[in-house]
Every structure is written in structure tokens, then in C-alpha cells.
Amino acid sequence: MIRFIRNSFRLLGMARILARHDALFPLALVPGGNVLAFFARLTAPFSRRSDLPPGRRLARALEELGPAFIKLGQTLATRADLIGDDVAADLSSLQDRLPPFPAKVAKRIITEQLGGPFETLFVEFDDTPVAAASIAQVHFATTPDGREVAVKVLRPDIGVRFARDLDLFYWVSELVELTQPRLRRLKPVETIKTLEDSVHLEMDLRFEASAASEFRDNFASDPTYYIPQIDWERTAEHVLTMERVKGVRIDNVEALDRMGVNRSALLAKAAGAFFQQVFRDGFFHADMHPGNLFVDETGQVSVVDFGIMGRVDRQTRLYLAEMLLGFLTRDYRRVAEIHFEAGYVPRNQSLENFQQACRSIGEPILGKELSDISVGRLLGQLFQITETFGMETQPQLLMLQKTMIVTEGLSRILSPNENMWELSRPLIEEWMRENLGPEAKIAEATRQAGSMLRRLPRVIEAAEQAAAVFTDQGLRLHPDTVAAMRGRSSNGQRKTGGISKQSILLWLAIAALSVALFMK
Template identity: 55%
Template sequence: MAGTLRTLSRLLRITRVLGRHDALFLLEDVPVASTMVSLTRRIFRRTEDGRPGQRLARALIELGPTFIKLGQALSTRPDLVGDEVAADLADLQDKLQPFPFPQVREIIEAEFGCPLEDLYQSFDETPVAAASIAQVHFAITADGQPVAVKVLRPGIEQAIADDVEMFNWLARTAERLHPDARRFRPVESVATFEESVTLEMDLRFEAASAAELAENFADDPTFRVPSIDWVRTGQRVMTQERITGLSLDERDGIIAMGLNPNEVLGNAARAFFTMVFRDGFFHADLHPGNLFVDATGTIIAVDFGIMGRVNESDRRALGEMLLGFLTRDYRRVAEVQFRAGWVPPDQSIEAFTQAARSIAEPIFGKPIEEISMARVLSQLFEITRRFDIPAQPQLLLLEKSMLLAEGVGRTLAPDQNMWEMTYPLIEDWMRTTFGPEARIRNAALGLARSAERLPAIFEYADKAAAMISSGGLKLHPDTVKALARQQSPTPRKRTLMMQGLPWLLVGILGTLLYLR
């Protein structure tokens, strides 16, 4: 009872903030909430103008860290909030007032069990960035290395846990009172959100993501990730190599360094393509504050709290779909989505083809530099309600990343289109990964792996044979009866079966023992 009253009290405060910003518009079409929205608008006078998404972003900032993260999550769900609101939320500034240095010192010393001075010979008390989850300070380690130190906000874990508990209550209530909401999987979406922010609150996971991305690009001189100082990294503190460079949207400064913006954009496009299609592991928060370029033209990424993964089958579907759009083969776009299982099989492939055409043709009538593949995918996801397509969270996160990357690209080189740059890369990747040569190569690798297992399988087969001869392997009586009920074979076949059955059982058991 006390928990429910606490939840209702917090909901009242949230409603008041959202109402003051006129940001309750997402609930207007929900029957059980429409009356509340109307009443709230009468009580609270709107204090600011702007697009609905901008007003919602300001309200979420006022509500604090969890709601900022919620806004970032909603920016990946145009199927829920619409394309325009999703785009506005993608620009949500993850900035808050910094917390004082004495708390920073306390957190670091509690994490490592020693004075701060034992770890760093100097430590800037004023943070260079203060976000919803953590803030960053520059420092120099005890052995003289310049680093950036990320420190979690005090009490952030409990604050987010309380808010997630409320989100779960709201999601369950929505599914119970509004059955149509189940298509959007609110309970599952909250669980995904909870998993994401929980990972963000353990900086060791972020450090591991940075290390994995660095390994993936170890041989690429055009893209790199700052190294992790694992000695000074823990659950609530992460220490990373300090980098120097210009933000990727500082076009004039990049030109002043003697770099060609088109070449820099080409490096960025190739890096994004490599993350998604080669590795299936990508940086999902590619705003200008997280992307820098140094004097050599190398792109440097920071902040690995939000990462995405795309499995091989989804990568193939995405590659085919992008090629289909770029070549205006809309039937191919439709077939890819049906084959991937993203569109229910009872829907019309012809109707879906026409929907894809209706979205893309107006866009492709524009000059190449104005074409937005992210917008094409975004609008394609908008038709999910019409075709009863369930949301694909991993693709929505990728769409958000594409939007952010595209925005940076347009600022850096307005006359270029980064997706046009990736066209030959996608084409080559599709051919080398899924073409005839790749199928032969994969088959050969499969046979080689099977051959490697044969000695172990034979070894375990010997053990299985010994079990049979010693009476250690017995069939269940029900299995014996079931075998007896089968149609009797001819005498010749019966003889062959009886001769071969023990060795078949030996082989199966040996394989199972090996795989165990």
C-alpha cells in the first residue's frame, strides 16, 4: 500500500511537470488518459512554445536523469512517438549540473580503497562534462599519463531503480487497461530500458565495450578508441586515455587544420559501415560531443555507455534493404523484410512494396546531398501499425545511430551523402559475405570444424562402446516398447539394422558426451 501511494505521489509530480510544458500529448489517444490530459491542460498554463518533441525534451530534463535516459530511449521508437518527436528527442542534451568535488573524491577513494593522490598526481576539480549518469574530469596519473576520469553520480543507482519500478507499474497498467498497447510491448520495452541503464551504471561494462571496439579497429588507422586504464577503472570510476582533437561538426576548424571534410566524412562513413556490417557491434550515441578528429584526420570516438549489436541475419537483411532502396528495387526491400520475419506472413507483399515506394520515391526526387537514408528507414518503421509489424528494438537503436551520424555528416560536408559513400562497401560486403565464394568457403570451414571434432567423438565413442559392453548403457523400458511397436522390417533389413544399431547408438552417445 505504501509503495502504491509513493508511486501515485511521484506520478502526480511528473504529471504536473509534463502539464506545465504541455508535454502530455502522447497520451491524447489513450482512452483512459485523455480526460486526465484535458483536465491537466486546464489546470496548468503552458510556459514555453516549440514543437511537441522540444517541449517534451525540456520536461524530461527537469524530471532528472532517468527521464533523460527515457527520452533517449524514446528517440529510437518513432513507431511510438512519431518521426518528428523522435528526431527532437534524439537531440536531447544529456547535461545536468555537476556534483561537487568532495563527493567525487569520496567516490574514487571508496572505489579503490586509497587516497586520490595515490592514483593521480593532479586532478582537475572542475568537470569538463556533467551528464545525467556521470561526470568527467581531466587528470594526470601517478605515472604521468594525461587521462579523462568518469565518475558516477552519487545515489544514481537508487534513483533510477525507483523510477524503473514506477515505469514497470505504468507498463503493466497500460497493457491491462489498453490491450492495443500490447503491440508495442511496454513491459518488454521497460525491461530493455532497465537492462540498458543498469549496464550504464557499471562503468566496467563501458570500459569493456571500449576495449572491444578498439580491438575491432586495431588495424584501421582512420578510426580509434582511447585506451582504458584498467588499474584505475572500477564499477563507479572509469579512467581512459585523454584525447585531443576537434569535434566532428567543427567544419571550419577541421579545414583550418588542413584536412578535407569530404575525406574525414568518408572515414566516418567507413567506420560506421564497419561497425554495423562487419562486426555487428556499433556505437549507438554518435552525436558530435562523442566524435572527434585529430590533426592526422583520424576519427576518435568516446563515451561507450550505449552500444548496439546486430546479428548476422539482421545485418544481411539490412544490407539488402539499403541496396534495394539505393537502387529503387522496392520489391526487394519488401521481400527482405518478409524473409527476415519482420513483417507477418499474412500481410500482402504487394501492398508492402507499394508502401516502400510511396516512402522512398519523394525522397529520391531530391538532390543526392539531401537524401536521408535514416529518414527512409524511419518512415518505413512508421507503417508498422498498418501492417501489424512488431517493433525490432535492435533496428530502432540502429536507426537512431544513423540519424545522429547523418546529422554530423551534413554539418561536416553539406554537399556529400555518407550513405552514397557506403554503397560500394555494402555491395562488396554482400558479395564477399553471402556470395557463391563465401558459401563455398563457409561450407569448407564447416567441414574443417567437423573434422577437428572427429578424434574427440571417436574417443567418446570408445567410452560409449565400453559402457554398452559392461551393461552401463540401458534403454528405458518405454523406449524398448516403442521400438517394438514399429513396423517389422524384412529379415534382411532386420539383420542389417540389428548389426548397425549398436554402432549408431555408440556414435550418437559419443557425440553427446563430447558436446557435453
Template identity: 50%
Template sequence: MLRSLTILKRLMSVALTLARYDVLFLFEQLGIAPAVVFMARLVPVGRVRGIKQMRPGQRLARALHDLGPTAIKLGQALSTRPDVMGEEIAEDLTELQDRLPPFSGKEARRIIEEDLGAPIDEIFSAFDDEAVAAASIAQVHFATLSNGEDVAVKVLRPHIRRDFKADFQLMGTIAEWVERARPDLMRLKLVESVQTLEDTVRFEMDLRFEAAAADEMRENFKEDDYFYIPEVKWPYCAKRVMVLERIHGVNVDEIEKIKELGLNPNDILEKASTAFFNMVFRDGFFHADLHPGNMFVLDDGTLAAVDFGITGRLDHTTQRHLGELLLSFITRDYKKCARVHFEAGWVPMSESEELFTQAARSIAEPIMGLPQNEISMARLLAQLFEVTEYFSMETQPQLIQLQKTMLIAEGVGRNLNPNVNMWFLAEPFIESWMRENLGPQAKVKAVAEETRDTLLRLPRIVANIEETLEDIGKNGLKLDTGKKRKSPNGVSFGWIGWVIATGLAAALGFEYFG
């Protein structure tokens, strides 16, 4: 009861803020708490000055910013969901930045000393109390270690875990209400999407995970001289504190400064494109927040990245489907585009592949007919999802981060050179990756690796079977009813299941080697 009242109170507070910006449509369109919306309209909250000149999405972005860190994260997630918000509002939400006022340097020092267990003067020979960047989760200070190394120190905001926990309870409840009130929106997987967002933020709130992500990405690119990841200073990392090597460079969107260094923006764009596709297709582990503030160009033209709080992973199967999908659009092979959707299970097999091919063509052709520099592959994929309702296509939460990253990457690419399309620039890379990973030799290698993994697991599988059969022999087969059930001749039904399972495993094994 108390939890329900707390959620209702917080919901009313949110509704009043939305009312001030005249964006209660967010609740109305999703069918959320109509009684709360009705009351919020009755309260004379007063409208924010100048909102009449703003588009709905701009007003919503301002309202979410005022609601604080969790709402900002939600808005950033919604910017990747034109299927929920509509194209124009989703576009406006992409401008939502999580820039917040910093907390005091004194508080930052206190947190650092608590987590690292030593006075700050013993750790650093210099520490700048003024934060150089302050976001919704943490802020960054520059410092110098006692050994003279320049570092960047990331410190978690005070009480941030408590605040996010309460807000995600509210968002989870709202998502459940929406799915109950609007069964037609079940395919959007709002509850699952909120859980995915919460899991992402939970990882962000333990800076040891971010340090591990940075370290892994540095390992992935250790042989690549065009892309640099700063070194993690592990002795100075804890749950609320992370210390990295400081990067000295210019932001990737500072074109004039890049030119002053004697560098060509086209070369930087090519490096950015190569780095992005290596993350996605080579490593299956990508930086999911590559906005210009997190990318730097070093004096020698090397591209460097910072801030690894948001990362994403893709398994090999999803990598293959994505590669095929991008290539099918670039080459305008809409039959292949449709086939990928069906093979991936994104569209039910009961739907018409021919009609989906037609739908893909109707969306892509008006875009693909434009000059390359005007084509947004991220927008094309987003528009494709607009028609998914006709084909009972479910949202794929695991791709939300990638969609957002593609959108940001396009912005970086256009800023470096508005006349070059990074996706077409990467076409040879995708084709090469497809040949290496989907050709005959790659398939033989994949089967060999899978067979090897199966054989390595075989002793444990056999041991588990023996333990299970021994237990069944002693106690009989236990069903949900709690009763033991055997076949008329006294043989446990478990034997039949294991005979079938063993037969299937054997058949599978023969198929591998046949």
C-alpha cells in the same frame, strides 16, 4: 500496496510536470491512467512561460529534461520511435541532450578514493575538480597520472542506481498499462522496449563494462590508422570510476578549426562513414552514441571516439538483412526490400509481399527522387515503419540503438559536408561486404564453420543424451502431472523423442557434407 502507492505518487508528479508544459497528450494518446490525467488538469500548476510558441515535441523535450536523468534517457529512446510518437515529435526529441549540472569535485574525489582504495594524490599528480562534461549517468574530469600521462576520468553520479531503479519500475508499470489498455499497440513491444532500455542503462552504470567496450573497440580498429580509440587504463578502473587516455583534438562539428588544421572535411566524412560501416558490418559491434561531442579530429586527420557507455551488437544474420535492406533502397530495388522483411521474419508470411513492395515504393520514391544530400536513410526507414501496422509488423527492439545511431551519424555527415550523402558514399563498401559475406565462397565458409561448431559440441551433446537416457532408465519419464508414463511395450516415450532428434541431427549433418 506500498509499491502501488509509491508508483501512483510518482506518476502524479510526472503528470503535473507534463501539465506545466501542456503535454499531457503523452498520457492521453497511450491511454495511461486517465484518472491521474484528469486530476492533473484540475490542479492549478501554472504553465511555463513561452510554451505557446513551441511545437508539441519541443514542449515534451523540455518537460522530460525537467523530470531528470531517466526521463531524458526515455526521451532519447522515444526519438527513435516515430511509430509511437509521430514523425514531428520524434524529430523534436532528437534535440534532447542529457546535459545536467555537475556534482561537486569534492564528491567526485570521494567516490574515486572509495572505489580505487587509495588517496587521490597517490593516483594523480593533478586532478581538475571542475567537470568538463556532465551527463545523466556520469561526469568527466581531466587529470594527470602519477607517471605523467594525461587522462580523462569518468565518475558515476552519486545515488544514480537507486534513482534509475525506481524510475524504471514506473516505466515498466506504465508500459504494461498501455499494452492492456491498447491491445492494438502490442506490436510496438513497449514492455520489451523498456526492458531493453533498462538493460542498456544498467550496463552504463557499471563503468567496468564501458571500459571493456572501449577496449574491445580499440582491438577491432588496431589495424586501422584512420580511426582511433583511446587506451583504457585498467589499474584505475572500478565500478564507479573509469580512466582513459585523454584525447587532444577538435570536435568533429568544428568545421573552421578542422580547416585551420589544414584538413579537408570531406576526408573526415569518408573516415566517419568507413568507421561506422566497419563497426556495423565488419565487427557487429558499434558505438551507439556518436554525437559530435563524442567524436574528435586529431592534428593528423585521424578520427577519434570517446564515451562507450552505449554500444550495440548485431549478429551475422541481422547484419546481412540490414546490408541487403540498405542496398535495396540505394538501388531502388523495392522487391528486394520487401523480400528482406519477410526473410528476416519482420513481417508475417501471411501478409502480401506484393503489397509490401508497393508500400515500400510509395514511401521511398518521393524521398529517393530528391538530391542525394537531402535524403535521410534513417528517416526513410522510420517512415517505412509507419505503414507496418497494415502488415502486422512487430517492432524490433534490437534495432532501436542502430536506428538512433544512424540518425546521429547523418547529422554528423551533413555538418561535415551538406552536399554529400554518407550512405551513398558507403555504397561500394556495402557491395563489397555483401560479395564477401553472401557470395558462394562465403556460404561454403559459413557452412564449414557451423559444421565445425556442431562437431565441437557433439561430445557434450552425446554425454547429455547418455545422462538423460540413464536417468530415464532409472526413474522413468517424468511428465508435468508428476506421473511416470511409458509406452505399452514398456519403452519410455523419451526414447522416441531422442531417436527423432538424433535422426534430425544426422540428416542435418549429411546435408552439410553432401
């Protein structure tokens, strides 16, 4: 009851801010949302109608509501199936910016976390942060040995604020699932769980440091794509220190042109690196906005901010590759089959109807000029047909789709007449050949055979144990059971009509028992 009262008042307060920005439309998903919207309009000061698009209005309201709501908006940007294409596109550019907290507070946190006098940690420290976001802010500094570094410091009390807001999000999503069965397949509670997991990882900067370290290892042999080195001695739960990178933002085309950087070659590097992240490594940077990518005079791309990362397992990568290949070659039958094989579409749905739906998505997009084809938009529209065919939401693919859209938008800034997927085509073809071609199938069969051979001694041992059970202890069956297995009645008379159903079931039970013993 206390939780209900607390969150009801907080929901009304949130609604009033939404009303002030004329962004009450998300309340349509909440039970009693229309009544809540009515009271919010009556009580909200300065409530007004806006000519801005709905997504822009919602973005402004979320920025005012604070850090957790900004993160929620960024999560919803991946859920076009919930809020629609246009709103999702507007939320994808939601700015994660907040006023900075004082430098003296940052220094206090650094001293407490790293356990030493501040002067022994940094000889220079810029009091003005270069970035201030919802979770943390970043200062440039210099270490005693002369290295220039970037120091990320978590906001004070951010954990308490997020915990309070996440409780509200869970409460609302639980109400939605309880009262609106048609929305359960969209997994609103699981969406908030994904947000919570992401935020918890972001609020322990050691995890971000670990992600950066893994990312750096993945691209250690690529001189064109640089990941800064972590200073582990100056990194703790609330402080992260890494090598400072220099250059201009990747979307500053005027500066790139002055530096003499070939933007077409730069796009090819970025496209290739993104493909390698997703398909080669299954570990990708999920916050690829231009503020996290910098380019120096040599054309080298440096990446920062590893708080939001995505993972895609190998089987999903194979499904995704075949799915995209099917779309690009207009093999909609194969696209539909992949969805059924992956379990994305329930087996009770019509394969032919889903094939037709895939064609309705692919043809309008693939009929465009090559430079206008957006794989991210294609995936977004594919996810929108989920309600018709009962597909369940795939959170890992939603994050990937959002990242694709951001990356494609960046590619159009760098070189509007080129398509990033065409530029990375050699990598795509090589990866497909290595993972989906005949050689790959032979290699997979060899791997599975090797795995079976490694398990063979255990299987033999289990078989010997099972044999001991049968021979030493005996498998005692009731005489009626034996008679039934032989197809006879309890009085010894043979039944007519061949093998009985009971006999088949008994033999299957014995077989299942044997398998269980062998595989134990």
C-alpha cells in the same frame, strides 16, 4: 496496492511538470490519461501554452524531470512508431546535461572505489568537470607518471533514483499493455526493459571500459580512427579512467577549416568507420553525437564515451544489407521477401501488399538528389508501417536507425553536398561481395559441412546407442499397434483403401523417436 498509490501520485507529479511545459500529449497513451491531463493543467503552477514544437516542449519537460526521464526520452527518440517522426527527431537532440556535483564528492568516490590515498592516484585533478551528464561527470587529471587522463565518476545515489523511476515506467507500460491491446505489438514493457539494461550497463563503468577496450581492438589497425586506452588500475565500478584525447569537436567546421582539415576526406573516414562498426564488427557506438567525436590537426578522429553501445548479430546484418540493397536498387519485391524470411512480418500477411508499401516508402526518398537521401529516415518510415502489417518492434534495429540519423546529420554538417553512403560505397560493395556473393555462399556451405563433420563422431555414437536400444532391449509394441502399422485390423483382416491415417501417424512417431535418439 502500495505500488499503485505510490506510482499514481508520482504520475500526477510528472503530469504537472509536463503541463508546465505544455507537453501533456504523451499521456494519450496512458489509461485515463485525458483525465490526468485535465487535473494536471488545473493544479500545475505556471502552466502555459507554448509555440515550440511538441518534441521540443517534451524534451524540456524531461530535462526537468531528471536523469531517468532524460534516458527515457533518448530511448523514445528511436521509437517514431510510438511518438511520430517529428517528436522523435526533436528528442534525438535531447541534451543529457545536469548540474555537476561537488569535486570533493567526486574525490571521495574515487578514493573509496580505488582503495588508496587520492594523492597517490592523481597528482593533478581539475575540480571543474568538463562534462556533467545524467549518469556521471568527467574531470581531467594527471597521473604520477605524467599521463594526462580523463576520469569519469558516477553520480552519488544514482542507482536508487533510477530504480524508483524505472518502477514507475514499468508500471505505466504494464497498464498500457493491459488496457490497450493494439499497442502490445509495440512492446512498451520490452522498451523499458531495453532502457533498464542499458542503464544498468552504464552504471557499472567497468562495462563501459570493457566496451572501449573491445572497440579499440576492432580499430587497432586503423590509424585514422582512434579509441583512447583504458587505465585499468584506476577503473572500478563507479570510476573509469582513460587516456585523454585532444582536438576540436567534429562539428566545429570553422576550427576544422583553420586547421586545414579536408572535411570531405574526414567525412569519408567517419562514414567508413561507421560502416565497419555495424557490418564488419556488429558492434557500434550508439551515441555518436558531435560531443563524442574529436579531430586533431592530422585529421585523426578520436572517439569517447562508450556507455551506450549497440550490437547486431550476423544474420540481422545480412538481412539489413540485403534490405538496403533492395531499396537502393528499387527491388521492392526482394525487400518484402527479406522481411518475411526474417520473420519481421507474419506469414499471414500479403507479400504483394507489403511490396507495394515498401515502394511507397522508397520512391519518395530515392527520388531525391543523392546528397539528400537518408537511409536512417528510410528505415524510420519503414518501421512506421508496422501497425498495418503486424510487424513486431525490433529493438536492435531501432537503436541502429537512431544512430544512423545522428550520423547522417553530422555528415551534412561536415559536407552538405555529399552522401556518406556513397562515400562508403566501396566498403559496402566489398562487404556485400564477401558476405552475399557466390564466394560467400560457398564459404558458408563449407563452414556448415565442416560443422557437420565435427559432429559426425557424436552422431555415429548416438546411432550406435540407438541401435543398442533396439537390439538389446527391444522396442516392444502392442500387437494391435503392429497390426495397425501393417494396415490390418485387430482380428487379422486386411483393411481396404491403402495405408490408413493411423498407420502414417504411427510411422511418423517411430521416425521422430529414432531422430530424437540419434540427435541426443
